[in-house]
Amino acid sequence: MFYYKKSLLLALFTTLSIFCIYCISATTNGNSGILTMGSFTIPIVSLQGIIAAVNALCCIIMVFIDFKKGSKIAFTIMGISIALALIPIFTVHSLAPLPGIVSNIVSLVSIIIIYSFYKRSSMNSLTDFITGLPNRRYYVKEVNERLSVKQTFYLACIEIEDFKNINDVYGIRAADFILVDTAKKLKGKLGENEMLFRITGGLFAMLLNEKTVPEEKLKNVIRSEVMMLPPKEGEDLLVKNSCIVSLAAGIVHIGSNDNYKDSASVMRDAEIALMEARKLQNQKMCLFSDSLKKQDFEQKEAEFLIKDAMQNNYFYLVYQPQFTTNEKKLRGFETLIRCKKPDGSIISPANFIPAAEKTNLITSIDDYVLRRAMTEFKPVVVNEKKDFVLSINVSAKNIGTENFAQKLKQIIDEIQFPPENLEIEITEYSFAESMETTVENILSLKSLGVQIALDDFGTGYTSIAQLMKLPVTLLKIDKSLIDNIETDPVMCDMVDSVIYMGHIMNCEVISEGVENENQLEILKEHKCDFIQGFVWGKPLDFDSAVSLCKDTK
Structure with a gap:
């Protein structure tokens, strides 16, 4: 809409300028004639000056x-105006149009000055002052034109990983140095x-040709490397500061038949691929696909469901229940969370817990379960004087x-x-994520009772040596x-070994997912302490x- 409005205004003022040129040309006869309007007389030269001034104003407005x-239109019209004004000087040797020529030249110079100012301002607004690269505004303009x-x-979409942390730890000067070096x-x-383009922070965007193979072009750049940084203020020049800089790239292909509406929609898909690339251990590059978009949609949908359910x-x-x-x-009981929507449909935890674990929402869910379960069962524990255990899962x-x-x-x-x-239930993955902090928390909780x-x-996140040192009181055998x-005799022997290992660790053992009497009898034979299941x-x-x-007595 804005583009069409600009085009309409340009057409209007161009037409007005052409009309002014026509009027000046029509009144040009080489003589200083007089135009009579009733009792008033107006010299033709004065009238031409007024028209020339209106023409110059139209040209300036167009800029x-x-x-x-x-x-471009203004330069053309002013050139024509000056040429028309020069004709009488050379044909009839009259200097009458000279004031108009000077006026047109002054107007042309004014237009040139205004144009230069706008050009410089435009370049500044489209250029990142740190790297000298085109900026996000230029990216939007360029991609929209290509689309x-x-x-x-x-x-x-290329990102310097942990750029904010680099900026905080090493300072703005070092961060700028890394930006410039990466851009180069x-x-x-x-x-x-x-x-x-430099989009923002440590994020760059690169537009590559259709025939390019992005993975091949970027494979020698998208890697981790130790970068030597300039000394901080007050440090000696001999001081050597270094920082590990890692890049990740999300790549999207834009075809002629794709339905991308604007630059934002292209960047959105590239950032989806970038999020996946961050998870990769070695070459952190990922090409966008519809399956990634589906995963991203499901993740966001699950996050919305969790927030809505909490609210x-x-x-x-x-x-x-768990039994000897x-x-x-x-x-005692293992506490399990469920979600029931207003329409009565039940949402399985498998549909929202994995999504919550990718965000801090899992912490909110944990807190909700801890508070509600303990609040509900406190009267039962206190009044009935039962010694049963309330078991609650806590995320890694x-x-x-x-x-x-x-x-x-x-x-x-x-x-x-x-x-x-x-009883707090944790997974082996908790130790793989943060062994030291997790152990400290467990010891503090055990001191409370x-x-x-x-x-x-048995899912294999930790080694046998580590397992033997874990401060746990109960092992749960995975379903x-x-x-x-x-x-399966091999699996039967495996369960027997796990139970034996648990007892060596001075832990009690519970098997979950026990669904029939045959399984129960086998677990009894292997001296499993507790069972849980249908x-x-x-x-x-x-x-x-x-x-x-x-x-229960």
Whole structure:
């Protein structure tokens, strides 16, 4: 709309300027004639001066409307005006048009000055002052133009990883140095009609030709390297500062038949590929695909569901009973979260927990489950004087944060829940993520009396040597190991070994996912301490769980 409005205004003022030229030409006869209007007389030269001034004003306005197209039109019209004014001087040797010529020349110089100012301002607004590269505004303009003509090309979205952290630790001067050096290396890979832009922070965009193979072109640039930095202020020139700089690239191909509407939609898909590239260990490059877009959509949809569920209380808890293997005595419950939407549909945790684990939303879910489960079961624990255990899963991200133990203690104190009745379930992955912090948190919780269970035991995230040193009180055998113990002797021996290892570690062992009597008998033979599964108990709502507690002596 704005583009058409500019074009319409340019056409209007161009027409007015042409009309002015016509009027000046029509009144030019080489003589200083007089125009009579009633009782008034106006010298023709004066009238021509007025028209010339209007013409000059129109030309100046056109430069302001669109300094590129408008300037070209204005230069042409002013050139024609000056040429027409010169004709009488050479044909009839009259100097009468001289004031008009001077006026036109002054107007032309004014237009040139305005054009130069706008050109310089435009260049500054389209150029990144640190790297000298075209900036985000230029990127938007260039990509939109290419999309408008259905041009095919690649966009590589290239990021300096942890750039903000580099800026904070090493300072702005070092960060600028890294930007300039990175820009130089990337620019050296450009071919004909290819462009490099700095978008923002440590993010660059590279437009590559259709025939280019982006992975081949960038493979020697997208890597981690140690970069020597300039000394900080006050440091001696001999001081050598270094920083590991890593690049990642998300690449998207724009075909002539693709439905990209603008530069933002292209950048969005490139950033989806960039997010995937960050996860890769070696060559951090990823080419965008529809499957990535689907994953991104599902991730965002799940995040929206979680936020909506937290705000509108769609989450609720169910409790799966755990029993001693031999006597079928109730040990306690594992707390499981569920989500029920207003239309009555139940959302499986498999549809939102993985998405939550990729963000900090998992921490909010953990906190919700901890508070609600302890609040619901506190009267049961206190009034019924039961010694059963309330087991609650905690994510690796949560148990690996420095203040988790302190936060959980505050929740326990606030609710006044007996810590000896609380069991925190963590996975082996928790130790792989942050061993030192996780162990510190576990030791702090054990000092409070909280029990620690290692969930999904046998999935292989930690070594045997590490497992022997873990401060846990219960091992949970993963359901995947239990499923085939009836028919697979190797798996049966594996479960027997896991149980034996757990007892060596002075831990009790519970098998989850026990679904039939045959599995139960095998676990009894192998001296598994507890079982959990549909064979003796499906997940129960709170009221049913309380009834089970009361029925158990």
